Amino acid sequence: xxxxxLIDDEQPALKLMRTLLEKYxxxxxxxxxxxxxxxxxxxxxxxxxPDLIFLDIKMKAGNGFDLLKKIENINFDVIFTTAYSEYAIxxxxxxxxxxxxxxxxxxxxxxxxxxFEKKNQNKFELDRIRLLLENIESGTKEYPKIALPSSEGYExxxxxxxxxxxxxxxYTRIFLIDGRTILVSRTLKRIEEILPVELFLRPHKSYLxxxxxxxxxxxxxxxxxxxxxxxxxxxxxxxxxxxxTKIL
Numbered sequence: 077x078x079x080x081x082l083i084d085d086e087q088p089a090l091k092l093m094r095t096l097l098e099k100y101x102x103x104x105x106x107x108x109x110x111x112x113x114x115x116x117x118x119x120x121x122x123x124x125x126p127d128l129i130f131l132d133i134k135m136k137a138g139n140g141f142d143l144l145k146k147i148e149n150i151n152f153d154v155i156f157t158t159a160y161s162e163y164a165i166x167x168x169x170x171x172x173x174x175x176x177x178x179x180x181x182x183x184x185x186x187x188x189x190x191x192f193e194k195k196n197q198n199k200f201e202l203d204r205i206r207l208l209l210e211n212i213e214s215g216t217k218e219y220p221k222i223a224l225p226s227s228e229g230y231e232x233x234x235x236x237x238x239x240x241x242x243x244x245x246x247y248t249r250i251f252l253i254d255g256r257t258i259l260v261s262r263t264l265k266r267i268e269e270i271l272p273v274e275l276f277l278r279p280h281k282s283y284l285x286x287x288x289x290x291x292x293x294x295x296x297x298x299x300x301x302x303x304x305x306x307x308x309x310x311x312x313x314x315x316x317x318x319x320x321t322k323i324l
Contacts, residue, residue, distance in 0.1 A: 077106040080128045083117045085135040133158040171208035172223035241284040279311040
């Protein structure tokens with residue numbers, strides 16, 4: 077049984093979540109408590125030690141992030157819920173955490189639970205939540221770090237330290253300024269979604285490049301970007317105009 081706590085300041089939302097869990101996950105969830113405010117949620121978490129909490133981002137008296145700041149030992153997973161497609165969603169994505177947009181779709185809920193069940197318990201949850209809070213407190217969309225899944229868990233990387241990324245079937249190779257390469261189990265499209273659009277350029281279906289490392293554009297025997305570290309990145313014909321608009 078997955079021991080869970082539901083946290084939302086709207087009773088209809090709590091009722092709907094309970095109904096969805098009971099309908100689509102029979103005998104899989106034990107709902108320990110339903111909380112409508114941060115104070116009660118903090119007490120409930122300390123009392124029950126849940127495996128997973130469903131946490132509303134925006135509540136009348138504070139928000140879900142305020143609750144997480146109060147908990148020193150986070151040994152549970154979190155699935156955020158929100159009615160708003162707000163800037164916080166970008167921070168949640170970059171921290172490799174999960175969220176559901178209201179009204180909650182059964183299909184999205186099922187997908188989130190499947191991802192929860194595949195995780196290596198919650199060994200790295202605390203690091204990712206700390207990253208989330210750090211990014212939220214920065215007060216900007218260009219968050220300083222992202223969480224990249226590695227063979228041992230998650231590696232927290234500053235976006236400015238990424239030179240370029242290369243697609244490798246369902247994986248992506250991340251090339252860093254310190255010379256290291258990280259192979260992550262995410263498609264290049266997924267990586268592109270969590271990196272700042274102002275900082276990264278997609279010159280080719282298989283490449284994603286940090287604009288800060290582009291040194292020159294070449295059009296001899298094809299179209300290429302030359303990086304300051306001498307790497308040559310191809311530009312596809314259909315993306316050429318887009319690339320030139322962004323770099324010139």
